[in-house]
Amino acid sequence: MSVSGKAAIAGIGATEFSKESGRSELQLAAEAVRAALADAGLEPSDVDGLVTFTMDTNTEIAVARELGIEELTFFSRVHYGGGAACATVQQAAMAVATGMAEVVVCYRAFNERSGHRFGQVQMAAAGNVDNSWSYPMGLGTPAAMVAMFARRYMHEYGATSEDFGRIAVIDRKHAATNPNAWFHERPITLDDHQSSRWIAEPLRLLDCCQESDGGVALVVTSAERARSLRQSPAVIRAAAQGSGTDQYTMTSYYRDDLTGLPEMGTVARGLWQQAGIGPSDVDVAVLYDHFTPFVLVQLEELGFCPRGEARHFIAGGALELDGELPLNPHGGQLGEAYIHGMNGIAEAVRQLRGTAVNQVAGTDHVLVTAGTGVPTSGLVLGQV
Amino acid sequence: MNEIEKEAARIAEQGESPRRLARDPVNLPMIRNWVEAIGDTNPVYTDPEAAAKSVHEGLVAPPAMAQVWTMYGLNGQRGGDDPLGAMMTVLDDAGFTSVVATNSDQTYHRYLRPDEHVAVTTRLEDVTGPKRTALGEGWFVTTTSTWYVGDEVVAEMRFRVLKFRPAAKPAEAKPVVSTPVIKPAINRDTEYFWEGTRAGELRIQRCGGCGLLRHPPGPMCPECGATKPKYLVSEGRGEVYSYVVHHHPRVPGKEVPFVVALVELEEGVRMLGELTGAAEVRVGLPVEVVFTKVDDELTMPSWRPRA
Incomplete structure (x- = not known):
């Protein structure tokens, strides 16, 4: 039994993306869920399932109370930070496909800029035994943890800071024409990237995604029911999770090779097998971009180019809207907003509906990935 | 007495x-390995014909x-x-x-x-x-x-x-770090490591069943399933496998910028630590461990360049 084709995303909703929302995280979650239901043409009373991240402060029951959802038959949380994004949709699809629920809403909402900022050193996180091999040694931010991989990747394959910068430039170029993006009308050049200050060498400020306040919600129901609703469904062709050998959260430094993301390789195999397609069939890629180097590594793990060659793959305009593999047409998390990967899934749905601001013509399959450096997940969404 | x-x-x-x-x-196989390692080419140890003609009248x-x-x-x-x-x-x-x-x-x-x-x-x-x-x-x-x-x-x-009893190393005499520091969480599986740093030893978990060296440690050997972890005391020497120069944001107990290095120890495992005293950091830089006493409970291992 496969979930491929059994479920679809029938509605998407979001708050505005800002640096200070001025309201509680629960309000952001409730607003996003209500917006997604309205988009789908459904009522809160239709919802019987809710899924979010373990990191989300809004419990399923709190969200249900605000929305006036009476009964839930399915509720679930996924762990490992941004790695949960696509897995919330996988949970929802499995629930729908097995009859555990009929309408499941996936949501993520936070005040990640005005409230609890992930980019600061989390003293509380050091209370975890796994983290005790990194935080006390001074390696206590996501940027620094990714920088350790990036330095080795540069050493092994000859990639440069400019190669990382090209990812930031393309994301900001796409965000510049997206009115919902924080960096709307604010593109950058490679020189801007190269002159931005160091955060954790070899990562510069413009290698690191922004911090955002906001919420995103996605309505998942059966593909059959979705066809009778207001919007053209984005069918879930594949939904996969992956964790690799000797896996840690952000610090899998003890594997033989430090230049790959084997957990994303596991996701990739699951996606291509379930969807019955390969990398060359992907029309748009929404790749998780909290830090630029891991976009290069993802291109390799997902099979778009051989290992170590992503810098050549991206050099010739492949990631432009009219290129071989249009990347993050909404501007990604570097350009649009950092909503822990959930805003990328919403963009994938818009690309399939044909309603994106930076629309790629003739989009049949969109690949979406979740957080990197952690146990992660991915989706292939397709037309009906 | x-x-x-x-x-x-x-x-x-x-x-x-x-x-x-x-x-x-x-037995001959063990003898062969030993003489090859030592570089002893005397045929009375490995060649039956030569040995038979010798004073020993056979292999010894x-x-x-x-x-x-x-x-x-x-x-x-x-x-x-x-x-x-x-x-x-x-x-x-x-x-x-x-x-x-x-x-x-x-x-x-x-x-x-x-x-x-x-x-x-x-x-x-x-x-x-x-x-x-x-x-x-x-x-x-x-x-x-x-x-x-x-x-x-x-x-x-x-x-x-x-x-x-290992003599106190000079690094241990450093003044106690004045700002709050991030302290490790220590449990039954990891306390041997921190007891080691207090004693001036860099300890690597070694499986009591199959001998697998492992860092970071854990209670059950992923190779053989044994739950009898022991440790060896590392020579504390290795090379920088990768590193980060941390600039932003501030980290409690550190003055920016500072270097954190992922070091591959000669024993074969990798370990993170701050690297100090290096004029220029690069992948492959030879380093050795130093211990810095934070307080009576905690001594942190870190790295410095080695000649």
Whole structure:
């Protein structure tokens, strides 16, 4: 039994993306869920399932109370930070496909800029035994943890800071024409990237995604029911999770090779097998971009180019809207907003509906990935 | 007479330990590996024809291999009746946790031949101390081992080690860091590591079942499933495998910018630590461990360049 084709995303909703929302995280979650239901043409009373991240402060029951959802038959949380994004949709699809629920809403909402900022050193996180091999040694931010991989990747394959910068430039170029993006009308050049200050060498400020306040919600129901609703469904062709050998959260430094993301390789195999397609069939890629180097590594793990060659793959305009593999047409998390990967899934749905601001013509399959450096997940969404 | 001397006298009084039979009889494959490692090309050890024409009239084993035949193997443990092991435990418990071999005098009574099966006994001869040495205060422990084939004595060895309390390293004298620091969470699986740093030792978990070295550690060996983790004390030397120069944001207890290095130790595992004192950091930079005392509970390992 496969979930491929059994479920679809029938509605998407979001708050505005800002640096200070001025309201509680629960309000952001409730607003996003209500917006997604309205988009789908459904009522809160239709919802019987809710899924979010373990990191989300809004419990399923709190969200249900605000929305006036009476009964839930399915509720679930996924762990490992941004790695949960696509897995919330996988949970929802499995629930729908097995009859555990009929309408499941996936949501993520936070005040990640005005409230609890992930980019600061989390003293509380050091209370975890796994983290005790990194935080006390001074390696206590996501940027620094990714920088350790990036330095080795540069050493092994000859990639440069400019190669990382090209990812930031393309994301900001796409965000510049997206009115919902924080960096709307604010593109950058490679020189801007190269002159931005160091955060954790070899990562510069413009290698690191922004911090955002906001919420995103996605309505998942059966593909059959979705066809009778207001919007053209984005069918879930594949939904996969992956964790690799000797896996840690952000610090899998003890594997033989430090230049790959084997957990994303596991996701990739699951996606291509379930969807019955390969990398060359992907029309748009929404790749998780909290830090630029891991976009290069993802291109390799997902099979778009051989290992170590992503810098050549991206050099010739492949990631432009009219290129071989249009990347993050909404501007990604570097350009649009950092909503822990959930805003990328919403963009994938818009690309399939044909309603994106930076629309790629003739989009049949969109690949979406979740957080990197952690146990992660991915989706292939397709037309009906 | 103090406690150490009393224990030494008790162990010495027990005399020779029971005979312990070698894992294998004297054999050509082990001889081949040994002479190749040592670089001894004498054909009487490996070439049956040449050996037959020699004074030995057949293959013999290098006499210096006497101790080889009764070694415990990579993962072997000393038996409870071994006087050297018993004395080591006494000194470990008294805080003399480090060891260095100082003398080994061997006497060979005759050549051994393939298929002979040797056994060994050991007795504690002398324990002298405490002595001040360049390494630190310690005790000299002397044992005598005797190898037999049947009841015939074939080889003997006087062996002396220094069991010492590691001298405080200069880095330990650094002033206590003034700002709050991020402290590790320590549990049953990891406390040996932090006990080690307090004692000036960089410890690597070593599986008591299969010998797998592992860092970071855990309670169950992923290779063999054993739940008897032990450790070895690393030489504390390695090379930078990757590194980060941290600029932003501020990290409690650190002044930016600072370097965190992922070091591949000579023993083969990788470990994170701050790297200080390097004019230029690069992948491959040779480094060694230093210990910085944060407070009575916590001593942090970090790295510095090595000549």
